[in-house]
Amino acid sequence: MHPVSERIRDARERSGLSQADLARAAMMHPSYVSHLERGVRGPGDAALERLARALGVTAQYLEQGDRSPEYLESEAALVRARQLMRAGRAPDAARELEQVELAALDVDQAAKVLLARAEALDLAGDLETSSQLLADVTHRLVVGHRPERATYAATRLVMALTEAGDLHGAVRAGEEHLATLREPAAGTDEIFRLESTLVWAYVARGDVTYARVRGQDLLGRALVHGSARAVWSVHWNLAFVDDALGDHDDALSHLRSALAIAGGDEVERDVPRLRLDLAQLLLTVDPPRPREALAELDAAATALEVGESQVELARAATTRSRATLLLGQHRAALAHAARAVEMLATGERRDAAAAHEALGDALLASGERPAAIKAYRQAADRLDLAPAGRPTARAWRRIGDRLRVAGDDRAHVAEAYRRAIDAAGVGVVRA
Numbered sequence: 344m345h346p347v348s349e350r351i352r353d354a355r356e357r358s359g360l361s362q363a364d365l366a367r368a369a370m371m372h373p374s375y376v377s378h379l380e381r382g383v384r385g386p387g388d389a390a391l392e393r394l395a396r397a398l399g400v401t402a403q404y405l406e407q408g409d410r411s412p413e414y415l416e417s418e419a420a421l422v423r424a425r426q427l428m429r430a431g432r433a434p435d436a437a438r439e440l441e442q443v444e445l446a447a448l449d450v451d452q453a454a455k456v457l458l459a460r461a462e463a464l465d466l467a468g469d470l471e472t473s474s475q476l477l478a479d480v481t482h483r484l485v486v487g488h489r490p491e492r493a494t495y496a497a498t499r500l501v502m503a504l505t506e507a508g509d510l511h512g513a514v515r516a517g518e519e520h521l522a523t524l525r526e527p528a529a530g531t532d533e534i535f536r537l538e539s540t541l542v543w544a545y546v547a548r549g550d551v552t553y554a555r556v557r558g559q560d561l562l563g564r565a566l567v568h569g570s571a572r573a574v575w576s577v578h579w580n581l582a583f584v585d586d587a588l589g590d591h592d593d594a595l596s597h598l599r600s601a602l603a604i605a606g607g608d609e610v611e612r613d614v615p616r617l618r619l620d621l622a623q624l625l626l627t628v629d630p631p632r633p634r635e636a637l638a639e640l641d642a643a644a645t646a647l648e649v650g651e652s653q654v655e656l657a658r659a660a661t662t663r664s665r666a667t668l669l670l671g672q673h674r675a676a677l678a679h680a681a682r683a684v685e686m687l688a689t690g691e692r693r694d695a696a697a698a699h700e701a702l703g704d705a706l707l708a709s710g711e712r713p714a715a716i717k718a719y720r721q722a723a724d725r726l727d728l729a730p731a732g733r734p735t736a737r738a739w740r741r742i743g744d745r746l747r748v749a750g751d752d753r754a755h756v757a758e759a760y761r762r763a764i765d766a767a768g769v770g771v772v773r774a
Contacts, residue, residue: 348382350405354398355380357451358488359527368397399487400449413447417456424459431653431689433466450487454480458496461503466654467689470507477503481520490527497524498537501544508729510548517541535565535573539580546587549733555584575604579617582624587733591628598624615643616655622662626669633666640666654694657686664701668708677705696725696738700745707749716749723759729766736767 355365362380366373370393378384379394386394388402395402403411420443427436440460445453457480464473477500484493497520504513521537528534538561545554558581565573578601585594598621605614618639625636640663647655664679683698703718723742729735743759 347385347405348380351376351386351394351398352380354400354405354449358398359490360398360488365394365397369393398449399483399489401447403447404449404452411447413444414452417443417448417452421456421459424463428463428466431686433463433689436460437463437467437469450483450489451492454484454489454492454496457483458499461499465503465506466652470503474500474503474507474509474512478516485520485523490524491531491533494520494524494528494531494533494537497521498533498540501537501540505544505547510544513544514541514548517544530568532570532572532576535561535569536576539577543580543583546584547734551584551587551733555581555588558584571604575601575617576613578604579620582620586624586627591624595621595624595628612646615646618643619647619655619658619662622659622666626662626665631669633669636662636666653686657683657694657698660686661698661701664705668701668705673705673709677702677709680705696722696729698722699725700738700742703745703749707745712749716746716751719745719749719751720755723755723762726762733767736763739763739766 355362358365360368362376363373365371366376369376369390371390375384379386379390391402391405395405398405403413407414420439424436424439427433427439437460440456440463443456445456448456457476461473461476461480464470464476477496481493481496481500484490484496497516500520501513501517504510504516517537518541521534521541524537525534539558542554542558542561545551545557558577562574562577562581565577569577578597582594582597582601585591585597598617602614602617602621605617622636622639622643625632625639640659643659647659660679660683664676664683667679668676680698680702684695684702687695687698699718699722703715703722706712706718707715719742723739726735726738726742729738739759740763743756743763746759747756
């Protein structure tokens with residue numbers, strides 16, 4: 344079979360189209376499409392263009408496939424960008440990928456580039472532009488008949504909008520894409536993950552009671568129709584619901600269920616992230632369980648180092664600082680918190696608020712009050728980036744308490760408490 348024929352067939356199958364569907368979209372006779380795919384006939388230039396438009400690819404891709412200069416250059420740019428991100432140079436990685444000519448790529452490769460660029464911008468702290476790119480790539484994949492990949496991109500979009508503080512936008516985007524993709528992506532892990540991420544967005548917005556009801560319904564459906572991955576993804580997000588409601592033991596149960604179902608496969612990127620959340624929660628239950636938290640961090644350590652995500656490594660260092668401080672190991676707590684702050688020094692990420700707060704705690708426990716107050720004020724500066732809601736309100740309350748204990752002036756203490764009240768005002772009635 345001629346390579347062009349193979350690429351037409353492969354692109355049609357990836358798009359989920361039948362030969363009759365493709366014929367209608369490209370305004371061709373079905374028998375002509377059949378002849379093209381079997382290599383009986385070859386398409387002319389005009390036919391190739393119509394086929395490309397119908398398949399969401401370029402005519403150049405149908406002619407040259409992954410040997411085209413543009414495709415090869417895009418792959419090289421992805422490699423360079425990954426290297427830059429691992430070196431902590433996320434803005435440079437985003438600029439590298441911005442130079443890729445997307446018009447010369449098929450929908451799958453263009454989506455790959457856009458998703459990588461969105462990740463780089465996220466790491467660089469530019470969540471607004473990252474969200475715009477994710478909205479673009481989701482649309483491209485929907486139009487290109489890639490429902491499962493579109494659902495994955497939509498999940499990333501809801502997460503990015505939530506992180507950026509556009510909570511109404513996150514809920515709206517999640518509901519719209521769920522309605523569009525529920526049928527074409529039915530039964531896939533990604534559709535369950537999109538809805539469970541949407542539940543998380545409702546929690547962040549303050550609709551906690553509604554989120555719990557919807558999350559429990561989703562879990563029931565996942566247990567019947569979903570894969571093991573779908574089930575543990577729902578358990579994971581339900582943990583955030585219970586945590587927001589103050590039910591830390593129930594949240595802990597959900598996370599343990601998620602980890603048990605996932606099987607502890609540390610190669611799976613989500614498993615070490617799940618362990619991170621579990622470690623953090625183990626420090627908030629009553630009484631805290633710092634040794635268990637450290638055991639979870641140790642289990643995730645190798646996978647996190649291999650992944651080289653500065654954000655996740657910093658989260659681990661922050662949690663390790665809190666755990667060691669609870670065990671009375673002040674020097675170790677100070678070292679871990681300082682490492683977390685250093686890793687998040689570049690970019691405007693609100694993750695840095697927790698790192699500075701942990702540093703302040705370690706400094707205060709070491710008797711260094713002025714330095715602790717400085718760290719707490721820096722945490723407050725980073726917390727300005729966080730969206731309003733119960734989690735943020737709790738964070739502001741903690742900062743106020745810590746500034747008061749450290750002996751800061753009344754104005755800074757009062758301002759932190761005022762911000763806590765403002766943040767808690769979102770969605771209180773609905774919740």
